[in-house]
Amino acid sequence: MKPAKHLNPPALQYAGGKGDPYVTTIAEWIEKPQADMSYDLCVLGVPLSKSSISFSGAHLHPATFRKLWSNFTTYHWDLDLDFTQLRAVDFGDIAMHVTDIATCHQNIQETMQEVTTTYPEIFPITVGGDHSITAPLIKGRKAANGKRIGIIQFDAHLDVRDMSYGGPSNGTPIRNLVESKTVKGEDIVTIGIRNFVNSRLYRDYTEEKGIHVISSKQVHMRGIESVIKEAMERLEACEEVYVTFDIDALDQSFVPGVPAIGPQGLTTDQLFSSASTLGAWSKVTAMDMVCVDPSVDLRDITSRVSLHLFLHFVSGLCQQ
Template sequence: MTSDARSNWLKSHDIQYLKRPGLVLNDRFEDRHEPRAWNWIRPWDFESKFDVGIVGIPLSTTSIQPTSCYLAPDAFRLSTPGFTTFSPDFDVDMTSMVVRDLGDIGIPILDQQEALRRVEETMERLWKAHQERFLLLIGGDHSITAPAARAFARVHQDKKIGLIHFDAHNDVRVMDHGPTNGTPIRQLLESGLNFNGKNLVQVGIHGFMNGSYYKRWVEGHGGTIFTGRQIRHDSIESVINQAIEIAGNGTDAIYVTVDIDVLELAYAPGTGGASPEGIHPAQLYEALYILGQNKKVAAIDFVEHDPAIDVVRITGRTMTGAIMSFLIGLFLRQNDGWCGYDKTPITSN
């Protein structure tokens, strides 16, 4: 990547706040037959084509409780040497998918409103510039979802947009304290943009962490809630297929937001709101694999990983596994179901 190519591209698209990736890994061991994600997800050169662009949004000053979710984009980058591009579970090798790290949105520490404004402005311009490519966002706390999804809606004003929301919480708190990580879904439904409550599906709501008022608010605005208990009693495949049907009914696109506290606490100690009643990572991975394959799913964000309170990087690895599972599904979608490799057994060295 040349500085001229980067600066010229940013200037031509009037993008002021996109910074270089916070962390770039180099000189790691790699077996030539076992491609690792660290050498697969490389910084974008601002010239070549890509299939998926990753954008970091290191914002956490809008959290209701103090967090260090701003560290999560770099925690994702740091985790990638531990992952290959092949999944034996899904039997897909996505090495040929071109995934590029576009960098992080620059976030002012002391001005929450300006931080959210920058997220919205930058994402609107990135989506305008990359309408034929898939952008995957890594927060940051859950406050990033409202400006990011509003930006997506403004770029696609001709599209009705459904929402699939993985979380322990409803995230429709009143706005008494301004926009926080507890208000993004309310903000979207009240934005006046092309979101409708009847196309909102909340997946995995659980624990003693929500008020009945907010359950009634979601239902009163047409939303559907699948609790963690419902998922355990039914199956994640059944729930996510129902979610897709509801979110996709009469819509043109689906925005997915994944709060990692949807998981059981044992698998997500590095987040502020997980509890033992959450879902299992394998259930989340299966759901994201299915969503990746669905042609209406047009945007996704992953939020609320707090590396500062994580335990032996459990949450970080789990979050990266979730991202990779979604990308596996997206690879199948983009390649008409091709598994990505020749399955002929190898009998030589």
């Protein structure tokens, strides 16, 4: 079964292997695609990092993410919840061109459009790759259903760089979506902005477009629950909400394997709590995780964080 034209099986596939009849690992839970089967959520890999402004090995993340599936189980202790009640499938990786970023982005957009059209009830979770992939993913959903889409972005950066300087990159997805009229500025909430990684002119741009920004310091002062509640209230008028997690929103002490490592970021507890809450919100219909570079990581620490982010989000989906 090939779920969409540009999708290919992962280059490496890790067998679950039933070592204990009383334990279900993530590798056992997530299935390979089968014809005539209905699924609640799908995993899409996007191994792209050519579009990163700084050097990044984020194209390696989908493979490392999958490699860790055999290390963790489907049971959430604090919630006393096992999410094997959901059917999950790995649709594989979207095909990337060797050199042409525009073709890569077109493949991403067409794949998301096809998946959304063919499987309207499935929840797509995309594993990047750099943050440039978010723009074509959301454009694909917009092309498929025409709905008013809101965005909740967790990021240290505004991602509104001028695209006339180098074209679409990991620093441009929000501007790309606003200027293409895919998403309205007032339908975007960005959480986790840090000091010394943005500019005054780009702050002016976000304010002009009506993008609501909450800094990491504000999150620490107010509490993540208050911030997420505000974000949800602001996007209540949207027909659906897309959540994008740039892992560099986290403090460098938690994620050594991100290209834009830096202090004063969010904590893993704050991000995991956000993922659970937003996963349980019925208005959220798709999610991605980007900017993890396994080539500079230590013992897969950062990939383990992204996997736990995924698991907390899925725990939220179980509570819808």
